[in-house]
Amino acid sequence: MTPILQPQSRVLSRRSFLVTTGGLGIAVAFGSVPDLASGAAMAPAAEGDFRPNAWITIGVDGTVSIISPAVEMGQGITTTLPLLVAEELDADWSRVRVVQAPSDAETYGNPGFYGIQLTGGSESTRGYNALLRMTGAQTRLILLAGAAGMLNVPVSELETEPHRVLHPSSGRSLDYGEIAARAVLPDPLPQATEADLKQSHRWRYIGSRTIQRIDVPSKVNGTAVFGIDVQLPDMLYGAVLRAPVQDERPETIDDAEARDVPGITHIVPLSYGVGIVGETVEATRRAKDLLNVTWSTTSRVRNYSSQRLLDEYRAVGRDLGQQGVPAHTKGDAEAAIAGATTVIEADYMSDHVAHATMEPMNATALVTGDRVEIWAPTQGPTGTQGFAAEVVGTTPDKVKVNTTLLGGGFGRKAEADFIIDAVSLAKAVEGRPVKVIWSREDDVRHDKFRPLEAQHVKVGLDAEGNIVGWRHRIVADSIFARTLPPVFEEAGGHDDVVTEGAKFNYTVPAHQIEYLRQDNGLAIGFWFAVGVGYTRFAIECVVDEIAAARGIDPVALRLELLKDQPRARKVIETVARMAEWDRARDGRGLGVAYSDAFGSHCAQVAEVSLNRDTGAIRVHKVWCAIDPGVAIQPLHIEAMMMTGITNGTGHALFEQINVIDGEVQESNFDTYRVIRMSEAPEIEVAVVPTPGSPFGGIGQAGLPPTGPAIANAVARLTGGVRLRHYPFTPERVKAALDI
Amino acid sequence: MSYAISVNGQVHHVEDDGQTPLLWVLRDTLKLTGTKYGCGVAQCGACTVHVDGTPTRSCTLPLEVAASARITTIESIEGVEAQAIRGAWVARDVPQCGFCQSGQIMSAVALLRTLKTPTDRDIDVAMSGNICRCATYNRIRAAIHDAAAQLGTAR
Ligand code: FES
């Protein structure tokens, strides 16, 4: 939980003040006219202003503009974060405008996420909420003080209603705009404390089911601007032919035919491929197809074949003699298991999966001397500045990043490869902006997939069936070793995101989690829920295996293992009730799973049927109960659960990337199958917050329980046939049925 | 070559290769960026426009073929069905990232123009060519039913 921070406020000028908490400051300005087209729900940061001087401005007309430090990729954060400010400020939400933060980690970095400006990890609400709420409360106090001066009454006689300060005894009142226009800031400023935050029963917006997302209207009429839609005067287009195998380099480039394509202006050899610049997208694509390039053959990724490696990973997981890096150790699990009456041992695995964000990778860049300006759908403006500076040979402060809306992110747009493309090509045509759009084929083939992984779980039970020890070995390559080497090294070779979710809140007396890194060269990345997406698959299926071994109900077993966890019990009991867990269905099975990852508790029940001849699984319905701590936007939480559950279904059933000799076999949606409307399960969500608990993460919380709930349902439907390898393709299902 | 192309009720003269997909002409020449690129091979539906009223994937429609038809894009799709669909979409906060939604809306409007009260099965058939990676499918389905009901009451 982020502790509530104690802010310090000081006057910056006659019209502005700074609220500082734990090193991060939020500037608030009164009386300026916000630089926003009226009615625009979302505006880019003011042009030419590298560091706007205020996060929050209250205009003379009362318009409150609030910067969203996090980026919008469909997770609703540009509504959520400003809403928290508006709540404590007691602002009228309809008079709030949201502005996307420019790239400036010093000002906008997430205090709960290494201080960097990167939207991901379901960390935004958790990291920013205390700061934003305190700033809202502080600003409200200052408005009250200003109004007291204007009305010549003591502050204690004043109160607020949305966007107004009232003096009930005289019936006088002032709009926030009037105060912002005329008030003189008191010096010293009143200082807000935690006691100034609203009690939850006084919340107007938090928990409201009528607040709609600010970005929705622009997304039903084609006006929303994603990275791919950026249009600039004099703009050129770019495409990059990448090596078929990662880390190979072009050795000879025959561009004779490519150059002849009308509209092609530049061919740009790059260390990792060949860039093409031209007047139209179509011209660059045609030219790209006409390039004849021979590639180096030295990359060790050429040895990468995913199915063979997965067999090896499984063998490593089983070979208990191979020591891993300890990720979590409680008691002596191995000794406890050695003395157990029953031992349950299983391997769980998953193939690589691709992000396939609906908006493919793209970026637009303009290089002028040592200055770079970028327009991109990026999750990480800070990283973007650094990588772009490196390409151009300048410093990050000379790089301005304009973050557009993101057509999906899921961790993929935290990478910088598409940014590097645009900056490299823009550098070659200095003075003109270049927009690079990846083809879908490149987007899939050159993705940074979720790790290929195998897990070995070994659990010992005593004569009564109590768990005495739990060992969990996770065998996979590392994401942090590539993306955050210092973090990886500092953790002694442990990768927190790859093993994320292995630690659970079930009560076990001895628990050992080990990480066995496999370095095979292929770059892997952050995918929806990262490690939790597979660690909970293994854990939740093994819990059902234990229940089956003991001959008890899986819901009852979970409740027993979570005796002292009221929030966990609540979601499990709620979902069991919603699904009528005890009612048998003809030809269909129910399976349950639970996760406490990302600071939220989520339990799901899946109802499935199975075609034994074809091996096809159909997921008919998923019930979900989620306790996010505080439910800021319940409607949106339901939507995020649907995203997680539906994609959780798709990735458990279909999604699969195969790499053979370093070459990715899938390339577009005809070969990389994602879930479609006709396959999406019906979904029912109950949002069950717990008053007084911390703010949990929501973005990724819905996905992890779905796959294991499906596998557990299949096992119950088939008298114990276990599916232990994502995705559950028909061939794998049939193979499992035949055993 | 030069083509006269009718988009959103206006004729534009476009200088381009006849094989260029309509999608890029719309987006880059006419600056109608509401129509999206998602796959380029008629697999995802992000680029859906109406061609003489029929929902069509503009990523695989050559300019020279499109030039003889009436094209409508998300920016100016009108009429009672379009209004009802947009209204239902906003009321249910259907979009998440929103990238697929132009295509979803174009497919949904075309569906309601042919079928007044589509069943779930009709919706599956009409909408399964439109991928939504944010998986807004259930809200899309509900919003189509809402819009159909609203049109039914209005009639
Ligand atoms: S872009 Fe046309 S169907 Fe995908």
Ligand code: FES
């Ligand atoms: S709303 Fe994001 S792809 Fe559909």
